[in-house]
Amino acid sequence: MQTIVIVGGGAGGLELATRLGNGLGKQGRARIVLVDRWPTHFWKPLLHAVASGKLDPQVHQVQYSAQAAEHHFQFVCGEVTAIDRQAHCIDIGPYCGEDGVEVLPRRTLHYDKLVLAFGAVTNFFNIPGAAEHSLTLDSVQQAEIFRKRFLGSCMAASSHGAYGNQAQAVVNIVIVGGGATGVELAAELNHTVQTLARYNVHSLDPARDVRISIIERGERMLPPLHPALSKRAARHLRGLGVDVCTDTTVARVEADAVIDSTGRRHASDITMWAAGVEGPAIATTLGLPLNRLKQIVVTPGLQTEMDADIFAIGDCASHVCPVRGAAVPPRAQVAHQQAMFLAEVLSRPGQSGLPNFHYRDYGSLVSLGPSKAVGVLAGSMTGREVLVGGLTARLLYRLMYHKHVMSLHGFMRMAAETLSHWIRTKVTPPVKLH
Ligand SMILES: Cc1cc2nc3c(=O)[nH]c(=O)nc-3n(C[C@H](O)[C@H](O)[C@H](O)COP(=O)(O)OP(=O)(O)OC[C@H]3O[C@@H](n4cnc5c(N)ncnc54)[C@H](O)[C@@H]3O)c2cc1C
Structure with missing residues (x-):
């Protein structure tokens, strides 16, 4: 065998x-x-x-x-x-x-x-200081390190001045890379900050205390997607207060800043490197x-x-x-x-000659927070490219994960898990705090 x-x-x-x-x-x-x-x-x-x-x-x-x-x-x-x-x-x-x-x-x-x-794994493109001073999103462990550091910084900022706390008043988060990962993270972080301010960290003022920036080398966000979607995503992020810097190349990363090729210093308490893989x-x-x-x-x-x-x-x-x-x-x-x-x-060993793999592009979807997404449904699905946005895109985005769960466990278990996760969201805090 x-x-x-x-x-x-x-x-x-x-x-x-x-x-x-x-x-x-x-x-x-x-x-x-x-x-x-x-x-x-x-x-x-x-x-x-x-x-x-x-x-x-x-x-x-x-x-x-x-x-x-x-x-x-x-x-x-x-x-x-x-x-x-x-x-x-x-x-x-x-x-x-x-x-x-x-x-x-x-x-x-x-x-x-x-x-x-x-x-x-994350590609740092040999940028000096990038590997030493940035966090990445390659694994759950790394995502958890980011979350804990982010929550800790928000708590420290919200209690700035109280109990003689000398912590920094403003948390600066810089995300390098304006692709899907960077855009999704920026939108989600913004939502977390709003949630923390409402429920958990009472004196946190999202507009005053947390600054999120995205640095993208290309002339627009989401470079591989349709320009109209890039515009929509950038507009949405700017509306949330995210500083969107396109046409900006990172020259080096330091412990407390990202320096671009013009010499501009982007203050950064937490740098997330999301600029590509290798x-x-x-x-x-x-x-x-x-x-x-x-x-x-x-x-x-x-x-x-x-x-x-x-x-x-x-x-x-x-x-x-x-x-x-x-x-x-x-x-x-x-x-x-x-x-x-x-x-x-x-599953068919012994068959002479291998068939060729053909990739069918069904499109791309990018989440812009809990109730919004943008994306494009590719021609192979609809006969022509269709741009989608808002709640419809967000529902389609969610479907991607359900499809993955279904491919592993079948329909019944996927449906049961979806229901149990939904119930869980109703009985647990909206942000994982520990
Ligand atoms: C934040 C983020 C958002 C994304 N969003 C999307 C999206 O919306 N749509 C989309 O299509 N794609 C998205 N992607 C890309 C997508 O996740 C990857 O393309 C996909 O996971 C690749 O699958 P894979 O099986 O090749 O590798 P992975 O899913 O990365 O799995 C690799 C596995 O190999 C294991 N492994 C690695 N090295 C070793 C070793 N030496 N020995 C033993 N085990 C090892 C790892 O533990 C891991 O379990 C996203 C990626 C990220 C990081």
């Missing part, structure tokens, strides 16, 4: 493991193994909501072991540190608990087919061809170029769409479609 190992249980990897488990695993035709460095899965597009305190990540996490038991695959917890392509083995580092004590030792795992789905360091150790963003170059069938037993999907892969001649974007939508494609391909 062959062993199919999937490295990374994110948007692409977990769906692939679930689909293969439900098919090959259940029928006893292959051993399916998922490896991830964390014991739980969290859908990355919701990380900005964790960072702003709007979502409790524990409520939305999927435990890999439970998913594995229900869907006939095995889960191995630990970070993959090396891959020996000749021996068909991967090295998995020791797994330590929160107290740093080793729970699982270093291990080696054999594979017949290997699927790399380990995502991407392949993780492990991708560079495999001896496989990479693109300039360190993503693994794959064939039209998602196989790596030099090793027919290794496939790559999602953000860590560079797949050039043969029709458009451009690389598909690093999006959950792509990871999902590639997982579906590969589940089909790997």
